[in-house]
Amino acid sequence: xxxxxxxxxxxxxxxxxxxxxxxxxxxxxxxxxxxxxxxxxxxxxxxxxxxxxxx
Numbered sequence: 001x002x003x004x005x006x007x008x009x010x011x012x013x014x015x016x017x018x019x020x021x022x023x024x025x026x027x028x029x030x031x032x033x034x035x036x037x038x039x040x041x042x043x044x045x046x047x048x049x050x051x052x053x054x055x
Contacts, residue, residue: 002052009045 037044043051 002049005045005049005052009049012045 042048
């Protein structure tokens, strides 16, 4: 299960940082992460992987 989650994480294609050119639109990666966590229906992949490793 851990290997499958790690593959999903690697293939997600979500950039970790936004380019500076997006700053003019009021988009920042910090706010994006917060909103993503607020409306998420599942915990982040890193949290799921950590929970599996801990058990």
